[in-house]
Amino acid sequence: MTFDLNTIWFILVGVLFTGYAMLDGFDLGIGALHLFTKKDEERRVLLNSIGPVWDGNEVWLVTGGGALFAAFPNVYATVFSGFYLAFYLLLAALIFRAVAIEFRSKQPMKWWRQMWDISFSVGSILSALLIGIALGNLAWGIPIDANGEFAGTFLGLLRPYPLLVGVTTVALFMMHGAIYGVMKTEGALHDKLRGWAMNSIIFFVICAATTTMATLLYVPHITARVHDNPWLFSLVLANMLSIANIPREFHRGKDWLAFLSSCAAMISLMALFAIDQYPNMVFSWPHPEDSLTIYNSASSPKTLGIMLIIAGIGVPIVIAYTVCIYWIFRGKVKIDRMSY
Amino acid sequence: MDVLTLSRIQFGATIAFHYIYPPLSIGLGVMLVIMEAAWLKTKNPVYHQMARYWTKVFALTFAIGVATGIVMEFEFGTNWATYSKFVGDVFGSALAAEGIFAFFLESGFLAVLLFGWDKVGRKMHFFSTCMVCLGAHFSAVWIVVANSWMQTPAGYHIVGEGMHARAEVTDFWQVVFNPSMLDRLFHTICGAWQAGAFLVISVSAWYVLKNKFTDFARASLRISLTVALIASLLQLVSGHHSAQGVGKNQPAKLAAFEGLYDTSSNAPLTAIGYVDEKNERVVGIQIPWMLSFLAHNDFHASVTGLHDFPPQDRPPVAASFFFFHGMVMAGMATILISALACFFAWRKTLFQKRWLLWVLVFSVLGPQIANQFGWFAAEVGRQPWIVYGLMRTPEGLSKVVQANIVLTSLILFTFIYFLLFAVFIYLLNDKIQHGPHDDDLIPSGKLALPDELTEHKKP
Secondary structure (H helix, E strand, C coil): CCCCHHHHHHHHHHHHHHHHHHHHHHHHHHHHHHHHCCCHHHHHHHHHHHCCCHHHHHHHHHHHHHHHHHHCHHHHHHHHHHCHHHHHHHHHHHHHHHHHHHHHCCCCCHHHHHHHHHHHHHHHHHHHHHHHHHHHHHHHCECECCCCCECCCCHHHCCHHHHHHHHHHHHHHHHHHHHHHHHHCCHHHHHHHHHHHHHHHHHHHHHHHHHHHHHHHHCHHHHHHHHHCHHHHHHHHHHHHHHHHHHHHHHHCCHHHHHHHHHHHHHHHHHHHHHHHCCEEECECCCHHHCEECCCCCCCHHHHHHHHHHHHHHHHHHHHHHHHHHHHCCCCCCCCCCCC | CCHHHHHHHHHHHHHHHHCCHHHHHHHHHHHHHHHHHHHHHHCCHHHHHHHHHHHHHHHHHHHHHHHHHHHHHHHHHHHCHHHHHHHHHHHHHHHHHHHHHHHHHHHHHHHHHHHCCCCCCHHHHHHHHHHHHHHHHHHHHHHHHHHHHHHCCCCEEEECCHHHCEEEECCHHHHHCCCCHHHHHHHHHHHHHHHHHHHHHHHHHHHHHCCCCHHHHHHHHHHHHHHHHHHHHHHHHHHHHHHHHHHHHCHHHHHHHHCCCCCEECCCEEEEEEEECCCCEEEEEEECCHHHHHHHCCCCCEECCHHHCCHHHCCCHHHHHHHHHHHHHHHHHHHHHHHHHHHHHHCCCHHHCHHHHHHHHHCCHHHHHHHHHHHHHHHHHHCCEEECCCEEHHHHCCCCCCHHHHHHHHHHHHHHHHHHHHHHHHHHHHHHHHCCCHHHHCCCHHHCCHHHHHHHHCC
């Protein structure tokens, strides 16, 4: 592994998508849990807990997509055209998720709110599931021909392993969302969310264990990578410790540390995934020689350099004001007349 | 239908629908900055009420703009994968820059703009409003950079051959300031200001006519008519410049806009008419010599006609002509309407002229039509190229995507977008019927000044 521009951009694209998972992950998780609450008041509290931040969080996905387009256009083109229907479903899900937040509280009718509640929740779950399925397919490998084009079908993407990764992603986001919810609420809803957080941790651990087993048994190229680099187990360990730390922080009453633990769990998972892939961006299966790598699918060094300057100027500013905005909206959610 | 036609319909439809919203966000963003500045300066609570009212409308347009915007970013890859590979090195950078510089700024500070009324002080809130507005403008900058590069590519060279050929950046600033970029940026932004201003005008004129919320409506009209007049007049200058740029950089496009087949000095300008493509002539009212003058500042200058281009390099003439002239007419109408309304407002007789107020109510459609037709003219006029002179539109298609799959997504998104539009109109109408909130006359939380707080506590 050399730290050339291609590797730096591989890491940066990874950072953007990890940022997306850590931030919009809790929005989608809140969405997945939304229908479990029955009272209108509680649903509004949940919606408003993500109200000010969800669309900034979604920008991480947009920027990640843009960075992928700019740095690795062949990956962007092959994956997006190859996963055509799956991505249109994802777009539809993200649209219904987004507009439901904005529309729901604009009218008092019961059927109206019910409709957007379902749209919000189903949209969130479907988004998480499809993102997971896409990741699962990339980990497993997809058929790529010698011209770098996708050679499979839509139904071919819905294999057991990617579906398993999809469900695991839903579980991960539910856990993350529940912990975020615990941090942002008080009273009865707070206690309820804490219970759900514990249940979703169990759900996630079962899914994650199953996925790990399936990976070791059925995904030989990843197994080989881990076999050659035993230190990768430290990432698995970091992940498990982070998860185990969540109930501990709850117990100590440090909800925000529980949330950070959940973020750490996500980072270690993404790092593990990225290192298993490197230097491939899209692993071609059954023809590994046709894989799209960070070298054969990248933009020119000049463009990667320009983009690095853009990122170097832009990203620190973005992080600075994002932190400020989260700071302004810190603390428990209070419903007022500007709320959703 | 084949995959090319379906993909073009889908891209055209999704971008047209998306393009209802960003101009409104940009235009309303400017209006919000002015309203809030007026409130900070004059302390007149009606401006506070105004800012809060339009913030809610802004939130609605912004949410749909974001939701439909992600579709655009994915669509280059899903439907136009070969194009994406060809231009990724150049075009992708602009999109990524848009994300980093514009979207984060916009959506981050939007949180404070929408939900921070009671949480931050006046200055911080005003600062956030300015940042949201600035972010919206940045987003226009980068997307116009990307699109203008497709119209007038610069600062690149072609590397590789055949299937592996692609454009790579040689000079980043030449890419950014490509020949048509500045003209098109000003044109786009003026159009967006018009869209925002005329929405405010339309709603306010309606209130005046219905004798509801009159103080609010009159104050809103004063601000929005001023912005509309300025933006419309700037648009006249910018439109003229853009057209001259098109004549210089994309002569086939200008010829199609005016239906000019034979190269001629003393070329006429068509005021109103249509193109008879079969007989290669324009039917309508023409102003002799005017096109030569407008394009080259000289009544006798020669303007290149379509016959100078091989048939396979000509854009669809009748459609280009129609959209271009539709845009010009709608644009002229906005100038006329805002100038008339400003004149009567200056004479202090606007509120007695009910016919003009009714015209103002419907004037909201003017910038929308002009913006939509303008984009269609720009994109149809670029055909048959996807990147002018470098890549033809059919060559840009995804190789692995079949017609039935595009049809599926097209039907799905037609359904979704009709639903979104219906809900948008329903909620907007609901908001307009309810009007501004009386509570908004009294700033609360940290926004309140000490004396207002004490006044508020008095019975």
